[in-house]
Amino acid sequence: MAVRSGPPHVKSALRNFLTSPQFTAILPAALLLAYWLGGESTLLISAIIFPGLFAFGGTLTRSSQKDRWPSDPVTGLPLRGRLTKMLDAGFHDPDMKEKCCLVIEIDAFSSLAEHYGLDAQDKIEAQIGETLRSMLRATDLICSLGRGRLGIAIDRTARADLEVVLQIAARLQSAITTPIELDETRLHLTASVGFALPRRAPEATGESLLQAAESALQNAQVAGPGSIRAFSNGMAPRAAPSEHSEAELSEALEAGQMIPWFQPQVCLRSGRLTGMEALVRWNHPELGLIAPAAFLPALTQAGLLERLSEVMLFECLTSICKWDQLGLEVPTVSLNMTAEELANPKLFENIRWDLDRFDVSPERLTLEILESVIAQGEDDVIARNINALARMGCNIDLDDFGTGHASIAHIRRFNLNRIKIDRSFVTHVDTDTNQQNMVAAILTMARQLGIGVLAEGVETHGEYAKLGELGCTDVQGYAVAKPMPMDASCLWIKNQRSTSERIHHIPKHA
Secondary structure, X not given: OOOOOOOHHHHHHHHHHHOOHHHHHHHHHHHHHHHHHHHHHHHHXXXXXXXXHHHHHHHHHOOOHHHOOOEOOOOOOEOHHHHHHHHHHHHHOOXXXXXXXXXXXXXXXXXXXXXXXXXXXXXXXXXXXXXXXXHOOOOOEEEEOOOOEXXXXXXXXXXXXXXXXXXXXXXXXXXXXXXXEEXXXXXXXXXXXXXXXXXXXXXOXXXXXXXXXXXXXXXXXXXXXXXXXXXXXXXXXXXXXXXXXXXXXXXXXXXXXXXXXXXXXXXXXXXXXXXXXXXXXXXXXXXXXXXXXXXXXXXXXXXXXXXHHHHHHHHHHHHHHHHHHOOOOXXXXXXXXOHHHHOOOOHHHHHHHHHHHHOOOHHHEEXXXXXXXXXXXXXXXXXXXXXXXXXXXXXXXXXXXXXXXXXXXXXXXXXXXXXXXXXXXXXOOOOOHHHHHHXXXXXXXXXXXXXXXXXXXXXXXXXXXXXXXXXXXXXXXXXXXXXXXXXXXXXHHHHHHHHHHHHHOOOOOO
């Protein structure tokens, strides 16, 4: 007959007693007493009994199979269910402290697989998971919430107010920004963080607290890479990407909810606007503004990326016409193109027809193509589309340069306007000599090939200044301006134009 295990708190108390220092400390004294009272025979019997107690206690208190939690195969961390269980216990278990929840996501995590391969992406994720786990206390819990996303539960103490949790989030962020050596590449990663305090959760449940932290994370991602946001009562919980159905996404595209936000690109020396990059945002009627990371994977899975490209092209050409009507000079608008879109044999004709329809000259449109797309091989359709668009007059920018391992032979096949230095090489360029050497090498190569260079992801004034010293001509990033909707872009252009004219105006002398 099997021994029936007791309630969890009885099992825990028995386990704690059998493994306690007090119990193990009395063993030598008990054996000595047995020998003194009964001699060698009693000592022998005692030596058998005590290990038996350990074995019996282990059998009695061992977790059953149903108590074990599944783990992520890459990081070895438990999954979402384990985290919500602990957070829930913080609300309802009198023996458990209340929990604060943090959700961390590595910025642009999906692009790591495109640039370095799945094995490298797994290695990076496992290393970061282990690094963060080593920073936490025994009472804390870290779990995997999907590729590149981690959830953390920490005890709420008397001092665990907003400022303290902010400091913890910043320390975890800082650990992720430590450079990672990957073969011969040195990666500088960033992460966005959202967190929620238990008293702010919409409901006193673990799932509600976790959703609140995820909502804060999505607000952080809208704010930009490396941001931290706390959940507030006015912040509606966001739907997870998997909850966006194909029908909902399709309706959003047709109803004009997918809109471009524009991030300026400027000449580093003069401050003159050289272009705008269009970045998609979802203005959801109920959930508000949703960052691309929260819906682009679902769009990809639904096969709607080409439709998104059509919508974005229409919106970009409409914006160019509006800027022209207002007398605002925007030389070009950049639009990202995926490999799937470039493989469409009708792409060239579709873009040419739209340009004619809006009466916009081709040089006003810049198409950004990932370096990994060019490095993939000799795809005749992709090459035909790129070269045909370039011959028509469209600008072709090579995006995320330095991550896709494209050779110079690949680069020379296409009539490129500029290469965009990936933000992984720009981050900390003002303090890291390795970064400076890499950027300097890229700039030298571009000059020899007669190709322009734009550094993207310029986040600080130090990076901005150092890029100028190294000879970079164009920059884009938060040090210049954040992405903004159409109306805000008009105001920014007016202010930038007046500032540039004031700084660079040279009075004439009689």
